[in-house]
Amino acid sequence: MSRSRRISALTTAATVAALAAGMLAGGVAPAGAQPPPPAPGQGEPVPAWAPPKPAEFWIGEPVVWTSAWGGRWGVWKNGGFLILSSNPVTGGG
Numbered sequence: 001m002s003r004s005r006r007i008s009a010l011t012t013a014a015t016v017a018a019l020a021a022g023m024l025a026g027g028v029a030p031a032g033a034q035p036p037p038p039a040p041g042q043g044e045p046v047p048a049w050a051p052p053k054p055a056e057f058w059i060g061e062p063v064v065w066t067s068a069w070g071g072r073w074g075v076w077k078n079g080g081f082l083i084l085s086s087n088p089v090t091g092g093g
Helices: 001-029
Strands: 064-066 073-077 078-082
Touching: none
Parallel strands: none
Antiparallel strands: 064 073, 073 078
């Protein structure tokens, strides 16, 4: 094999290796985890017109009042709010 062919082959091999390493590193490097969401509050003050509280605890979490969606009883579980009562203003969901 001539000297120029060896240099060409080495250059090609180095380019392929660099591209492969870049693709591997690019797919792995920026994988940072999101921080956990902040702990939800223990609910809001309950208005006088609120329906009766359905339970003190549900799935091991305290039942709390939220004024969202017209007001509801529910629990915070895994970063989401699970609704346990209907909307007392409209009587619906």
